[in-house]
Amino acid sequence: MSAFPRTAQFMGLNEPISREASHHDLKVEGRIPAEIEGDFFRAVPDPQHAPLHDNDVVLSADGMISRIRFRGGKVDHDVRYVRTARWLAEQQAGKSLFGRYRNPFTDDSSVEGVDRTVANTTPVWHAGRLYMTKEDGRAYEIDPETLDTRGSWDWHGALRSQTMTAHVRIDPETREMFFFGYEAGGICSRDVAYCIADAAGELVYEQWFETPYCAMIHDFAISEKYAIFPIFPTTADVERLKTGGPHWVHEQERESWLGVLPRHGDVSAMRWFKGPAGVSAYHILNAFDEGGKLHIDMCLSSTNAFGFIREDSGLDIPLPSITGGLTRWTVDMDSDGEEIESREIGPPGDLPRVRDKDQGRPYDLAWYPTMNMAGGMPLMGGPVGIAFNALVAIDPARGPVGMLTMPPLHAIHEPVHVPATMEGQKGWLIATIDRMDGPDTYSSEVWILDARDIAAPPVAKVKLPERLKPQVHGWWVPKAELERAKAA
Ligand SMILES: [Fe+2]
Numbered sequence: 001m002s003a004f005p006r007t008a009q010f011m012g013l014n015e016p017i018s019r020e021a022s023h024h025d026l027k028v029e030g031r032i033p034a035e036i037e038g039d040f041f042r043a044v045p046d047p048q049h050a051p052l053h054d055n056d057v058v059l060s061a062d063g064m065i066s067r068i069r070f071r072g073g074k075v076d077h078d079v080r081y082v083r084t085a086r087w088l089a090e091q092q093a094g095k096s097l098f099g100r101y102r103n104p105f106t107d108d109s110s111v112e113g114v115d116r117t118v119a120n121t122t123p124v125w126h127a128g129r130l131y132m133t134k135e136d137g138r139a140y141e142i143d144p145e146t147l148d149t150r151g152s153w154d155w156h157g158a159l160r161s162q163t164m165t166a167h168v169r170i171d172p173e174t175r176e177m178f179f180f181g182y183e184a185g186g187i188c189s190r191d192v193a194y195c196i197a198d199a200a201g202e203l204v205y206e207q208w209f210e211t212p213y214c215a216m217i218h219d220f221a222i223s224e225k226y227a228i229f230p231i232f233p234t235t236a237d238v239e240r241l242k243t244g245g246p247h248w249v250h251e252q253e254r255e256s257w258l259g260v261l262p263r264h265g266d267v268s269a270m271r272w273f274k275g276p277a278g279v280s281a282y283h284i285l286n287a288f289d290e291g292g293k294l295h296i297d298m299c300l301s302s303t304n305a306f307g308f309i310r311e312d313s314g315l316d317i318p319l320p321s322i323t324g325g326l327t328r329w330t331v332d333m334d335s336d337g338e339e340i341e342s343r344e345i346g347p348p349g350d351l352p353r354v355r356d357k358d359q360g361r362p363y364d365l366a367w368y369p370t371m372n373m374a375g376g377m378p379l380m381g382g383p384v385g386i387a388f389n390a391l392v393a394i395d396p397a398r399g400p401v402g403m404l405t406m407p408p409l410h411a412i413h414e415p416v417h418v419p420a421t422m423e424g425q426k427g428w429l430i431a432t433i434d435r436m437d438g439p440d441t442y443s444s445e446v447w448i449l450d451a452r453d454i455a456a457p458p459v460a461k462v463k464l465p466e467r468l469k470p471q472v473h474g475w476w477v478p479k480a481e482l483e484r485a486k487a488a
Pocket of ligand 1: 282473
């Protein structure tokens with residue numbers, strides 16, 4: 001019998017595996033396209049030990065780095081824990097020492113002051129280095145070859161922020177990495193550090209500003225001219241934490257904001273636009289400039305999508321009554337107004353993926369997991385409680401242009417995009433798939449889809465000998481870049 005709580009956070013696809021593994025020369029059905037040479041890194045939350053508190057959530061679980069490696073049509077998989085300070089302390093103790101999700105006041109006194117991030121959200125590749133990130137702390141650097149943990153990363157001592165987002169943005173032309181950290185000056189602070197690392201990976205810009213209130217800022221965006229910070233009313237309060245309460249409460253009546261700053265500008269030039277009350281978005285698909293207009297496309301919903309946060313907020317809003325969809329917010333940078341124009345441009349869903357080359361630019365194709373209501377009971381999993389059972393392709397000017405619906409009792413996770421080498425081709429999507437084979441029994445595959453025609457049968461399916469724990473986010477790194485980094 002598992003020592004883990006029998007809650008949705010630890011059942012279904014969320015059932016912990018808690019084991020490192022290597023699987024080599026996996027069985028491939030179909031043929032892996034020759035262009036797919038590289039590593040699909042995945043950030044996987046998987047707790048080493050049963051939690052201190054039964055109300056723990058999947059977002060608290062120790063980070064594992066999973067690598068699905070494609071070489072010459074053959075596929076290997078390796079998964080290793082990130083040796084965070086927290087993981088090491090708990091490994092030595094043989095049990096959990098850290099308490100509730102993002103509440104250090106509930107930790108065992110023996111770990112006071114120990115870095116409590118679990119580095120479980122996004123693998124990030126920039127300037128030849130691989131990181132595992134989570135927004136409540138600094139990144140950990142990982143050796144892309146051995147998957148060993150090199151340690152907490154602070155840009156050679158240059159970074160002042162105590163935190164770094166899991167959602168960085170890399171300009172496809174300048175190769176600068178734009179990122180930020182919120183609660184940068186300490187837990188529940190309103191400080192945001194906005195940062196830029198240049199193409200060589202040096203931290204060249206860090207400026208701090210204050211947000212209207214301390215909000216969860218999970219993602220941000222860049223256009224060619226601006227950095228864009230969305231503020232939704234999921235808020236933190238240190239007094240609540242001190243009494244053992246939750247980090248986040250969603251304030252349904254509170255307004256949202258959009259902060260817009262010239263990409264390399266001084267933070268004193270930040271402009272704030274006022275948005276509707278109560279809304280929430282975890283992920284931004286893309287942003288781009290059109291003359292003086294700035295468009296931000298994001299997966300917006302009428303309230304916070306995470307059931308545990310709504311529950312902690314006293315909000316009785318069941319999942320089916322949440323509305324929303326892919327939404328475009330437009331602001332006029334040539335006017336002095338603070339209005340946001342809003343319109344829906346796609347169906348509900350999340351975990352959007354745009355081609356790297358389209359980052360911050362006008363784009364005509366993107367993909368995101370969505371729900372097929374006619375697809376039967378979705379599988380249990382993820383922080384929201386259910387897993388996506390379809391993938392939509394979208395041209396924001398036209399709406400959906402393709403849909404992959406999964407067979408019953410299947411789930412699809414966030415894909416990565418592998419660009420095509422031939423001009424005019426759309427490349428490939430790689431995603432992990434879970435299938436329910438029986439009560440509490442699941443198996444996993446990796447599907448390779450033609451990005452032009454996602455509804456067509458997968459060009460290849462890779463079979464795993466045991467199930468994979470679903471990732472939060474993934475990152476594709478071409479083999480040529482890994483080899484360049486190794487030689488440097
Ligand atoms: Fe995310």
